[in-house]
Amino acid sequence: MSTDVRVAGVGIHPFGRFPDLTVTELGIAAVRAALDEAGDPRFDAAFCGTAYAGVAAGHKVLSAIGRTGIPIVDVEAGCASGAAALMLAAGAIRAGQYDTVLVFGIEKMPKGIIRSTFFEPWREAAGLAATPAYFALRAQRLQREANVTKEQLAQVVVKNRRHGVHNPDAMFRRETTVEEVLGSRLVCEPLHLFMLCSPNEGAAAVVLRRAADAASDAVRLDAAVLRSHLPGSVLGEATPMSGVEDDDIPPPSTLAARDAYAAAGVGPTDLDVVECQDTDAARELLSYEELGLCERGEQGRLLEEGTTALGGRLPVNPSGGLLSKGEPLGASALGQVVELTRQLRGTADARQIEGARVGLAHTVGRGANASVTIVSR
Amino acid sequence: MSTPRRVPVRSGLFDDDAGDVVLLGARCRTCGRPQFPRSATCPYCSSVDVEPVRLAGVGTLWGWTTVHTAPPGYDGPVPFGFGVVELSAGLRVITRLEIGDGAALQFGQPMQAAIVALHTDHDGDTVVTYSFAPTP
Ligand SMILES: [Zn+2]
Numbered sequence: 187m188s189t190d191v192r193v194a195g196v197g198i199h200p201f202g203r204f205p206d207l208t209v210t211e212l213g214i215a216a217v218r219a220a221l222d223e224a225g226d227p228r229f230d231a232a233f234c235g236t237a238y239a240g241v242a243a244g245h246k247v248l249s250a251i252g253r254t255g256i257p258i259v260d261v262e263a264g265c266a267s268g269a270a271a272l273m274l275a276a277g278a279i280r281a282g283q284y285d286t287v288l289v290f291g292i293e294k295m296p297k298g299i300i301r302s303t304f305f306e307p308w309r310e311a312a313g314l315a316a317t318p319a320y321f322a323l324r325a326q327r328l329q330r331e332a333n334v335t336k337e338q339l340a341q342v343v344v345k346n347r348r349h350g351v352h353n354p355d356a357m358f359r360r361e362t363t364v365e366e367v368l369g370s371r372l373v374c375e376p377l378h379l380f381m382l383c384s385p386n387e388g389a390a391a392v393v394l395r396r397a398a399d400a401a402s403d404a405v406r407l408d409a410a411v412l413r414s415h416l417p418g419s420v421l422g423e424a425t426p427m428s429g430v431e432d433d434d435i436p437p438p439s440t441l442a443a444r445d446a447y448a449a450a451g452v453g454p455t456d457l458d459v460v461e462c463q464d465t466d467a468a469r470e471l472l473s474y475e476e477l478g479l480c481e482r483g484e485q486g487r488l489l490e491e492g493t494t495a496l497g498g499r500l501p502v503n504p505s506g507g508l509l510s511k512g513e514p515l516g517a518s519a520l521g522q523v524v525e526l527t528r529q530l531r532g533t534a535d536a537r538q539i540e541g542a543r544v545g546l547a548h549t550v551g552r553g554a555n556a557s558v559t560i561v562s563r
Numbered sequence: 564m565s566t567p568r569r570v571p572v573r574s575g576l577f578d579d580d581a582g583d584v585v586l587l588g589a590r591c592r593t594c595g596r597p598q599f600p601r602s603a604t605c606p607y608c609s610s611v612d613v614e615p616v617r618l619a620g621v622g623t624l625w626g627w628t629t630v631h632t633a634p635p636g637y638d639g640p641v642p643f644g645f646g647v648v649e650l651s652a653g654l655r656v657i658t659r660l661e662i663g664d665g666a667a668l669q670f671g672q673p674m675q676a677a678i679v680a681l682h683t684d685h686d687g688d689t690v691v692t693y694s695f696a697p698t699p
Contacts, residue, residue, distance in 0.1 A: 301635035308573035310636025311681060312692040314657055319645040322628040330670060374628040374645070375665060417606045420647055420655040421626070426606070428588075428599040428656045 191276045191407040192400035193561065194286065194393040195223030196524040201388035201511040202357040204294075209239045212389040213247035213292035216517070220288070220391035229393065230284035231257045233275045235267035235291035236516035243292060265463065265551025266412060267291060268519035269559055272392065273410040279396050286399065290391035291521075293514030297385070304425075304552055314427075318382060318466075322374035324421050325468030329376065332483045334471055336376045338490065340367035342467040343380050343509055345495050350506020352536035355521070357386055357512040381467040386512030390520035392527075405530045408450035408560045413441040415554035423554035438556035439463075439476040439548060446546070446558035447478070454478040457500060458542040459529050461522035463549045464507040473548055474502070477558070496537060504529065504537045519557055522547035530563040568688045572681060576600055577620075577693040584620040584676035584693060586656065589613045597654045620676025620693070622650040629665050638682040648674050648695045661696035673698035 197219025199212045213234075221227050232253075234244025244260045263270035268291030275287035305315035328334045344364055350356040362380060370379040394407060415422050415438045420429030422437060436444075447453050454477065462477065464470035474485040479500065488494055494502040505511060505525040508518065526545035528534045543563055550556040571577070577586050588599035593610035597618070605613055627646035633639075644660030661677060662668055674695040681690045 305636075306573075307636060308576075310634065311638070311690065312572045313630060313634060313637045313639055313643055313645065313659055313681070315636060316630045316634035316645060319628050319630050319634075323626040323645075323647060326626055326628065372631065374630060376628075420657065426657075428597075428654050430596060430653060430655065 190397045191279050192395050192397050192404040193407055193523070193527050194395040194400050194404060195220045195225070196527045197223065197391045198355050198521060198524045199389040200355040201386055201514055201517070201521065204387055209243065209292050209294040209387070210246045210250060212294065212387060213290060214250050216389035216391040217247055217288065217290050218251065220290070220393050224393035224395070226286070229256065229286045229288040231275070231278065232259070232288040232290070233271035234258065234260045234516070235263070235271040235520065236260060236293055237262050237264060237267055238295060239292050239516065244290070247290070247292065263412060263555040264553045265465070265513070265515055266519055266549045266553070266555035266557040267516040268390065269410065269547070269549055269557030270412050270555065272520065272523065272559060273412045273557070275394050276407055276410040279394055286393065286395045288391065288393055289520065290389065291517035291519065292389045293516040294387040295385035295514060302552065316374070318377060319374045320421065320425055321382070321466040321469065322377045324472065325376050325466065327421060328468050328472055332471070332475070332485060334468065334486050336368070337364060338471070338486045339376060339381055339467040340364040341489055342464065342470050343367045345489070346464060346503050346507040346509040349496055349504050349537060350510025353506045353510065356506045356510040357384065358506070358510045377466055377468070383465050383508035384512040386514055388512070388514035388517045388521065390517045390524050392520055392523050403563070405527050405561050405563045408452070408562050409446035410559050411442045411446040411449065412555060412557045413438045413445065423550055423552065423556070437476050438554045439473060439550045439558070442556045442558040443477045443548070446560050450560040450562070452544055452560065456544050457546050459504060459526060459539050459545040460500060460502045461505060461507070461525055461545070461547045462502055463551070464503060464509050465513065465551065467509070470502065470507065477546065477548055496539070501539050504534065504539060519547065519549045519559070522549070523559060523561065526561050530561060567683070569691050570684065570688045572690050572692040577676070577678070579678055584678055586618040586620060586650070586676065586693060588616050588618040588654065590616045597652050599654055599656055618650055618652050618654065622648040622674055622695070624668060624670060624672045624674050625649040625655055627660055627662060627665055627668055629662070659692065659694040661694055668697070
């Protein structure tokens with residue numbers, strides 16, 4: 187069954203830097219907003235996505251508002267942590283275990299290149315844990331194999347930052363230009379500083395409810411899929427030390443997209459709006475082909491024709507994407523669901539995509555973990 | 564003061580005992596796929612029937628960039644080259660690169676392994692790792 191889970195309420199704490207707020211306080215704000223929208227404050231279980239908030243981080247949020255007693259499960263799946271929590275919650279409702287589940291994601295990230303326990307110490311000592319360098323190698327491969335230009339990488343940033351101007355929950359709300367992006371500090375060729383998203387802080391929450399108990403016009407959660415990588419791709423998000431010829435190895439984002447399209451009974455041409463992982467500018471363009479939005483090599487044209495900009499046929503990252511919002515790992519995927527829900531309800535204000543009915547959200551990162559979520563109304 | 568010794572950043576990664584630098588990998592006897600670094604299991608088919616192989620330190624350049632800021636946990640010099648070399652055994656390996664001005668490089672150009680210094684440890688020894696440089 188793909189039609190029996192609804193989004194009863196969403197809430198978000200803006201993404202940015204909040205030195206005076208704890209990660210618990212960020213979570214409280216998002217959770218309270220989502221529960222307010224959901225009307226009935228009762229929920230049967232809670233799943234909390236976070237990678238850096240520590241032991242029982244979800245419990246601390248719900249303790250502060252006196253909503254413990256129910257099962258609370260913290261979930262870590264890198265950039266897909268919030269989506270993993272969503273998958274578990276939706277599955278539990280579909281299985282009949284719960285009627286209403288609170289899903290939230292919270293994060294307060296350190297500044298700069300994220301130190302990860304993922305890499306062994308020798309790999310750090312050898313300089314081989316340089317995360318932006320992996321992004322850069324992936325970008326270079328996309329340039330080589332999909333004819334993406336450095337100018338197009340800059341155009342992704344210009345597009346998403348233009349969208350972000352209209353999002354009060356985004357960290358960067360100023361437009362930029364191709365010249366400014368290419369003039370920003372070179373991090374790892376071909377990636378300049380403005381082409382990389384900022385790890386930051388924030389929280390987002392979604393209340394899921396079985397359809398029988400939800401408003402009949404509530405946004406439907408058609409698919410919440412999480413997949414991991416298959417072995418072999420040296421530049422895949424699993425960041426192995428070696429790999430083999432990988433043209434026939436589907437990346438985890440493709441695996442998740444295929445499952446999600448099948449579960450939702452839709453395909454790429456049915457989509458009205460997409461929120462995708464734009465950790466760096468090339469990552470967004472790679473996502474286009476991995477999600478089936480275009481064939482390999484077509485993404486540059488899609489971007490330049492304005493297809494994926496607000497006003498185009500299939501706007502991608504109308505929220506401004508991670509390039510405008512920043513990326514609080516645990517909250518990121520649920521922030522996308524908040525945006526899609528608002529788009530489908532017609533309450534996205536200046537970012538509104540007229541008549542949006544079907545939306546897709548995508549994350550991919552450390553693990554590798556990839557998620558694809560599909561909602562409709 | 565004794566002469567600084569050369570200490571590998573991790574044992575079992577590489578050696579140059581016979582002169583040329585080799586990477587210490589393995590090959591799965593079940594599915595035939597190569598791996599690096601060497602492990603007791605096959606990351607493709609989960610077989611434990613894995614045999615050690617010495618991978619010749621020659622290949623072609625498959626990807627490259629330059630790291631300008633020291634990443635977390637790294638005490639070596641910056642900037643440094645970083646990329647992927649495709650070994651003649653068909654394995655694509657993450658590696659440091661001795662590339663100087665990256666603009667002069669070409670996809671597919673011949674590369675060969677070298678051993679390079681990273682930093683001096685608390686015993687005064689020189690910590691070294693494998694790297695790849697364009698074949699002269
Ligand atoms: Zn095998």
